[in-house]
Amino acid sequence: MKILVTGGGGFFGSNLILSLKSLGYEITVIDSFLSGNIKNLEHFKGEIINEDISNLDLNKKFVSQHFDVIIHLASITDTTFSDDHEMLRMNVDGFKNVLNFAKVKGAKLVYASSAGTYGRGKIPMQEDQTPEPLNAYALSKKMMDDLAKKEIENKNRIIVGLRYFNVYGPGEEYKGKSASMIYQLFQQMKAGKNPRIFKEGEQKRDFIYVKDLNEANLKGIKSEKSCIVNVGTGTATSFNRIIKILNHNLGLNLKCEYFDNPYDFCQDETRADTFMAEDCLGFKAKYNIEEGVEDYCSSLLKK
Numbered sequence: 057m058k059i060l061v062t063g064g065g066g067f068f069g070s071n072l073i074l075s076l077k078s079l080g081y082e083i084t085v086i087d088s089f090l091s092g093n094i095k096n097l098e099h100f101k102g103e104i105i106n107e108d109i110s111n112l113d114l115n116k117k118f119v120s121q122h123f124d125v126i127i128h129l130a131s132i133t134d135t136t137f138s139d140d141h142e143m144l145r146m147n148v149d150g151f152k153n154v155l156n157f158a159k160v161k162g163a164k165l166v167y168a169s170s171a172g173t174y175g176r177g178k179i180p181m182q183e184d185q186t187p188e189p190l191n192a193y194a195l196s197k198k199m200m201d202d203l204a205k206k207e208i209e210n211k212n213r214i215i216v217g218l219r220y221f222n223v224y225g226p227g228e229e230y231k232g233k234s235a236s237m238i239y240q241l242f243q244q245m246k247a248g249k250n251p252r253i254f255k256e257g258e259q260k261r262d263f264i265y266v267k268d269l270n271e272a273n274l275k276g277i278k279s280e281k282s283c284i285v286n287v288g289t290g291t292a293t294s295f296n297r298i299i300k301i302l303n304h305n306l307g308l309n310l311k312c313e314y315f316d317n318p319y320d321f322c323q324d325e326t327r328a329d330t331f332m333a334e335d336c337l338g339f340k341a342k343y344n345i346e347e348g349v350e351d352y353c354s355s356l357l358k359k
């Protein structure tokens with residue numbers, strides 16, 4: 057099976073392509089290396105195309121190449137990116153381009169959406185509740201979901217949208233300030249500094265381990281029906297609790313330093329309703345927060 061992965065040089069992409077390769081899939085990667093890094097792909101032996109998906113004529117580029125599946129991950133992922141217009145242009149035009157290319161090639165499309173689309177909506181977050189995007193990043197993902205829904209209504213091809221919650225795990229170090237809070241706090245604490253979080257540390261996130269994402273994508277690749285579903289664990293953990301878990305794994309007892317949140321678009325809590333992912337895709341996260349953070353810490357400590 058031939059798979060095109062956009063954004064394959066990024067955090068999820070680089071984890072996913074190694075897992076797909078080990079299962080015998082033939083992979084081609086497109087990445088502009090905006091936030092990803094070629095070092096993420098040092099063990100990958102397939103074709104890497106360094107191009108911007110929002111400007112590229114995919115039909116011309118791959119005129120004689122066939123793909124069974126396209127996994128679309130390429131996106132501006134820095135939610136604090138200052139140019140809203142460029143955020144929307146890049147993310148939405150890139151998606152339109154991929155959507156059209158998948159149609160021309162008759163390929164299944166599995167794409168990355170986000171829990172950001174729910175904003176401060178009701179908890180647990182359900183796929184059919186009204187989106188409340190709080191920033192341009194979340195709006196771009198909502199616009200992508202709207203475009204996908206229109207295509208899904210036509211029922212003539214398979215599109216799987218995965219609304220990822222808060223992902224952490226190996227491979228995110230190149231994301232800098234956009235890397236997960238688990239990564240940022242680990243680095244502060246390992247350096248012996250008190251972990252710094254927004255007051256009062258009781259904001260909660262549905263943190264999901266990147267190894268679970270590989271499974272969600274595999275389910276997407278094999279899906280025989282279209283859907284847009286949450287990819288979370290169904291459990292939310294506070295930042296105060298994350299610090300306790302990190303202290304435990306690092307053998308430390310560091311106290312939190314709290315500071316005012318400068319952003320007005322933060323969600324107080326994210327928590328996925330996981331029913332549809334299980335029902336439509338047969339996906340259920342395997343790692344709870346303690347298991348995921350332990351696995352992640354042991355890989356970070358080996359570096």
Ligand SMILES: NC(=O)c1ccc[n+]([C@@H]2O[C@H](COP(=O)([O-])OP(=O)(O)OC[C@H]3O[C@@H](n4cnc5c(N)ncnc54)[C@H](O)[C@@H]3O)[C@@H](O)[C@H]2O)c1
Nearest residue numbers: 063066067068088089090091092108109130131168220223
């Ligand atoms: N990390 C999370 O917690 C999270 C949560 C929800 C959704 N998502 C979505 O999942 C996907 C993967 O996220 P990630 O954490 O791996 O981010 P990432 O920044 O590590 O990866 C995104 C990749 O896309 C590439 N890219 C960006 N714009 C591009 C363009 N126009 N053309 C080609 N390549 C381009 C980047 O260089 C990068 O390698 C993204 O679509 C993101 O929005 C991530």
